[in-house]
Amino acid sequence: MAKKEKTIEALLKEKRTFSPSKKFTEKAHVNSDAVYRRAKRNPEKFWEDFAKELDWFKKWRKVLSWKPPHAKWFTGGKINVSYNCLDRHLSSERKNKAAIIWESESGESVVLTYWDLYREVNRFANVLKGLGVKKGDVVTIYLPMVPELAIAMLACARIGAPHSIVFGGFSAESLSGRINDSKSKVLITSDGGYRRGGIVPLKKNADDALKRSKSVKKMVVVKRVGSEAKVRMKKGRDYWWHDLMENSHAYCEPERMDSEDMLFILYTSGTTGKPKGIVHTTGGYLVGAYATTKWVFDLKEEDTYWCTADIGWVTGHSYIIYGPLANGATSLMYEGAPDYPDIGRFWAIVEKYAVTIFYTAPTAIRAFMRWGEEHPQKYDLTSLRLLGSVGEPINPEAWIWYHTHIGGKKCPIVDTWWQTETGSILISALPGITKLKPGSATLPFPTIEADIVDEDGKTIKEGAGYLVIKSPWPSMLRTIYGDPERYVEQYWSRFPGMYFTGDGAKRDKDGYLWVLGRVDDVMNVAGHRLSTMEVESALVDHPSVVESAVVGRTDQLKGQAIVAFTTLKKDLKTSAKLVGDLRQHVAKKIGAIARPDEIIFTAELPKTRSGKIMRRLLRNIAEGSVLGDTTTLADPGVVKELKEKYEDKE
Ligand code: PRX
Numbered sequence: 001m002a003k004k005e006k007t008i009e010a011l012l013k014e015k016r017t018f019s020p021s022k023k024f025t026e027k028a029h030v031n032s033d034a035v036y037r038r039a040k041r042n043p044e045k046f047w048e049d050f051a052k053e054l055d056w057f058k059k060w061r062k063v064l065s066w067k068p069p070h071a072k073w074f075t076g077g078k079i080n081v082s083y084n085c086l087d088r089h090l091s092s093e094r095k096n097k098a099a100i101i102w103e104s105e106s107g108e109s110v111v112l113t114y115w116d117l118y119r120e121v122n123r124f125a126n127v128l129k130g131l132g133v134k135k136g137d138v139v140t141i142y143l144p145m146v147p148e149l150a151i152a153m154l155a156c157a158r159i160g161a162p163h164s165i166v167f168g169g170f171s172a173e174s175l176s177g178r179i180n181d182s183k184s185k186v187l188i189t190s191d192g193g194y195r196r197g198g199i200v201p202l203k204k205n206a207d208d209a210l211k212r213s214k215s216v217k218k219m220v221v222v223k224r225v226g227s228e229a230k231v232r233m234k235k236g237r238d239y240w241w242h243d244l245m246e247n248s249h250a251y252c253e254p255e256r257m258d259s260e261d262m263l264f265i266l267y268t269s270g271t272t273g274k275p276k277g278i279v280h281t282t283g284g285y286l287v288g289a290y291a292t293t294k295w296v297f298d299l300k301e302e303d304t305y306w307c308t309a310d311i312g313w314v315t316g317h318s319y320i321i322y323g324p325l326a327n328g329a330t331s332l333m334y335e336g337a338p339d340y341p342d343i344g345r346f347w348a349i350v351e352k353y354a355v356t357i358f359y360t361a362p363t364a365i366r367a368f369m370r371w372g373e374e375h376p377q378k379y380d381l382t383s384l385r386l387l388g389s390v391g392e393p394i395n396p397e398a399w400i401w402y403h404t405h406i407g408g409k410k411c412p413i414v415d416t417w418w419q420t421e422t423g424s425i426l427i428s429a430l431p432g433i434t435k436l437k438p439g440s441a442t443l444p445f446p447t448i449e450a451d452i453v454d455e456d457g458k459t460i461k462e463g464a465g466y467l468v469i470k471s472p473w474p475s476m477l478r479t480i481y482g483d484p485e486r487y488v489e490q491y492w493s494r495f496p497g498m499y500f501t502g503d504g505a506k507r508d509k510d511g512y513l514w515v516l517g518r519v520d521d522v523m524n525v526a527g528h529r530l531s532t533m534e535v536e537s538a539l540v541d542h543p544s545v546v547e548s549a550v551v552g553r554t555d556q557l558k559g560q561a562i563v564a565f566t567t568l569k570k571d572l573k574t575s576a577k578l579v580g581d582l583r584q585h586v587a588k589k590i591g592a593i594a595r596p597d598e599i600i601f602t603a604e605l606p607k608t609r610s611g612k613i614m615r616r617l618l619r620n621i622a623e624g625s626v627l628g629d630t631t632t633l634a635d636p637g638v639v640k641e642l643k644e645k646y647e648d649k650e
Helices: 005-013 022-027 034-041 043-051 079-087 114-130 147-158 172-182 201-213 241-246 282-294 314-326 346-352 364-373 395-408 484-492 532-540 576-589 615-623 637-647
Strands: 064-068 070-073 098-103 107-113 139-142 163-164 185-188 193-195 199-202 218-222 238-240 260-268 274-281 306-307 330-334 357-360 387-390 412-417 451-452 463-469 499-507 513-518 524-525 529-531 546-553 559-568 598-601
Touching: 034 098, 043 064, 043 282, 070 282, 079 147, 079 282, 079 314, 098 114, 098 147, 098 346, 107 114, 107 147, 107 163, 114 241, 114 463, 139 147, 139 172, 139 201, 139 615, 147 163, 147 185, 147 260, 163 172, 172 201, 172 260, 172 274, 185 201, 199 532, 201 218, 201 463, 218 241, 260 314, 274 282, 282 314, 306 314, 314 330, 330 346, 346 395, 357 513, 364 395, 387 395, 395 412, 395 463, 463 513, 484 499, 513 524, 524 546, 524 559, 529 532, 532 546, 532 559, 546 615, 559 576, 559 615, 598 637, 615 637
Parallel strands: 098 330, 139 163, 139 185, 163 260, 185 218, 218 238, 306 330, 306 357, 357 387, 387 412, 559 598
Antiparallel strands: 064 070, 098 107, 193 199, 260 274, 451 463, 463 499, 499 513, 524 529, 546 559
């Protein structure tokens, strides 16, 4: 049996259940399942009640306008996200409460109270205005995990300039592609960023990107590493963050944004070679992020909440910044890697700040598991009361390990399913009431009509199929930036009238959902989303390569690993050096996360008679499973040879 099937089999055989303790339930925001019934009776009222907990300049006229597949939420409402994350907390005791606790890779901490953050955001908002940024102008942010990243995004939100944050691990070329698509005029970066003691040359990457991105007229550079980074500032284009901030005024009026004005674009990999700019708007997104943070993480005034994601991904947008700050919470932000300077680093941080809620990815949990429980055992983790998981399916073994060795068998685990497109969590336990099953994301959040359907879009009551969402939710993407047709085609055409997630999932007899993974050409590598075609384009860009087909195969640690079947130019010899060069080439084109784990050279790729590469076969070969039907192949010999070659390697 193929490895992937074995993993899924094990997942679905899981029978253990875990109920929250009485003590947890008693104090939880949600302690009765009546919320599901209430939400079902009147979904719009459910969301409206959350919206009322936020501050609006002008109340909405209508909660939902739904012209499938286009939704508008809280129409007519006027609101500002930065106002809701900052100003509205200043008149209470939250004014001097830690909004962001920042821990640097080297162990230094910086605490920004709500007042501190408010002041910095206001000043930077004025800096942006001074650079000519106006409401509606897209600002690209390419920063490491430093406080200035939080400040910059909130400043954009304050003046109504949508931000497009590009993860600091992406290459110059990826950055330039995203800038060109969004046509942004301002780029915010830093001289460099620390990663495992080394320096990532962000400014240099930004300079390289700007050779191909002419729309950017101004660049703001945060000094993070100082003299260790050799940066060249271009006169009239590049400015130091601290110079601009020096004389910047301390108050900037928050822009009255329409509920449906754009808040941000975030690029993510789809099924084609080109990442798509997912568009999120203001009112609905904030309500979704606010409500789910409050209920799924059971967030309270006294919590110290830590989401380990990078703000360059959607998890960081919604659950480091917007959700927690809209709730007036204390959100921890860590600059560095989990294993630096040693593999106890995360637990040292939990102990240092007495973290109460901890949210991370299964890939990290599996790494901790492999490193051994003796590392977390060295630290006091008793402050923890709730754990979370996101980004990929969590295997029951990792779930149990997390529950036992990190949660001390007392913390509920919320396995949260969602996507860049969904903006906020759509499937998750509510920790005070849901009976947990290790490996299952459990149940849809109240009002969310998640369903499992067959090829024809018919509901599968019990069993596996495609995961779809059948009605709109406030934080859903509104479109793909600059490509409205692709929005309709990508998400709403496979099953008419339903949002197609691209995931496969199974429903058990209790109605619990078990997300199995992507069913399209999107890979999930260590919780990072990548398209097979992006990696293929990077490979064929190398002068030695003629053709390439990339597939994801099951990996014990990373969830999926990247396998690239590659055909070289005639007469070229394969060598270990060439493998290294090709891997490096992909890293340079996209970023280190896209570096193939394996490159298999082949004289030809298996194709159908009409010339289409048979990816299913390649996936089967990579998984080590039986070949299946090869009768439609133009030359079945190619597959046999490939399979033999692949098996030889193992
Ligand atoms: O395949 C699902 C997986 O991650 C994909 C979304 O990736 P991205 O947009 O990068 O957002 C990741 C963080 C929200 C989904 O289509 N995924 C996300 N969470 C889970 C998951 N798979 C299983 N279980 C989850 N909890």
